[in-house]
Amino acid sequence: MSHPRVLAIEDEPDILTVLEYNLSREGFAVVTASNGEDGVRAASREKPDIVLLDLLLPGLDGIEVCRKLKQDAATRNIPIIMLTAKGEESDVVLGLGMGADDYVTKPFSPKELMARIRAVLRRGTPRTESDQNERLDFEGVSIDPVRHEIRLDGKPVAFTATEFRLIHTLASAPGRVFTRDHLVPRVIGHGAVVIDRNIDVHVRAIRKKLGAHREVIETVRGVGYRFHDPTHDLDK
Numbered sequence: 549m550s551h552p553r554v555l556a557i558e559d560e561p562d563i564l565t566v567l568e569y570n571l572s573r574e575g576f577a578v579v580t581a582s583n584g585e586d587g588v589r590a591a592s593r594e595k596p597d598i599v600l601l602d603l604l605l606p607g608l609d610g611i612e613v614c615r616k617l618k619q620d621a622a623t624r625n626i627p628i629i630m631l632t633a634k635g636e637e638s639d640v641v642l643g644l645g646m647g648a649d650d651y652v653t654k655p656f657s658p659k660e661l662m663a664r665i666r667a668v669l670r671r672g673t674p675r676t677e678s679d680q681n682e683r684l685d686f687e688g689v690s691i692d693p694v695r696h697e698i699r700l701d702g703k704p705v706a707f708t709a710t711e712f713r714l715i716h717t718l719a720s721a722p723g724r725v726f727t728r729d730h731l732v733p734r735v736i737g738h739g740a741v742v743i744d745r746n747i748d749v750h751v752r753a754i755r756k757k758l759g760a761h762r763e764v765i766e767t768v769r770g771v772g773y774r775f776h777d778p779t780h781d782l783d784k
């Protein structure tokens with residue numbers, strides 16, 4: 549993917565100009581739309597590699613655009629990064645629930661946005677079954693789904709099955725924000741005795757066990773949790 553194509557759907561001309569300038573400078577091909585309806589049309593016509601979607605749009609708003617793109621088989625797999633204002637956390641949760649990949653809060657730095665875009669493009673398509681058995685190694689934290697084992701600095705540490713599934717889910721997509729609604733079905737085993745559906749309680753227990761490595765699980769206020777993306781530091 550030498551020149552990934554970005555579709556920016558945004559009604560504020562100033563922001564669109566900044567986006568176009570920065571994206572072109574980084575080698576992206578840019579297509580723009582200034583309202584939701586045009587955005588949906590442009591997505592199915594242009595088949596971009598990624599969509600930047602403003603949530604507050606006149607007419608068809610960002611959440612509706614997200615819903616339409618995810619409903620249409622032709623545009624379903626195009627990753628979406630939402631552009632949001634402060635205080636739109638409940639819309640962010642809605643959008644992530646519909647399949648948007650990430651969000652950036654305005655005012656954002658172009659550097660931050662570029663890093664997010666690259667991270668989403670790098671994560672690419674969802675993992676297959678065999679990928680899910682792959683051991684995930686981070687600095688000092690190793691997660692082995694086959695052995696159901698987590699090692700911290702080489703030493704195995706006991707986690708419950710629920711805690712393991714929670715860490716493994718987050719760590720399979722570092723940098724991706726998971727809402728609590730995303731996590732419950734993935735983490736609470738089917739048919740298992742549900743001891744506690746409260747994800748926050750499990751996260752607290754996990755962090756305690758992670759000790760010095762506790763910062764690998766990041767809280768995204770008002771939205772959910774994500775695993776620290778080590779490559780994100782390098783992008784900055």
Ligand code: CA
Pocket residue numbers: 558559560602603604605
């Ligand atoms: Ca707007």
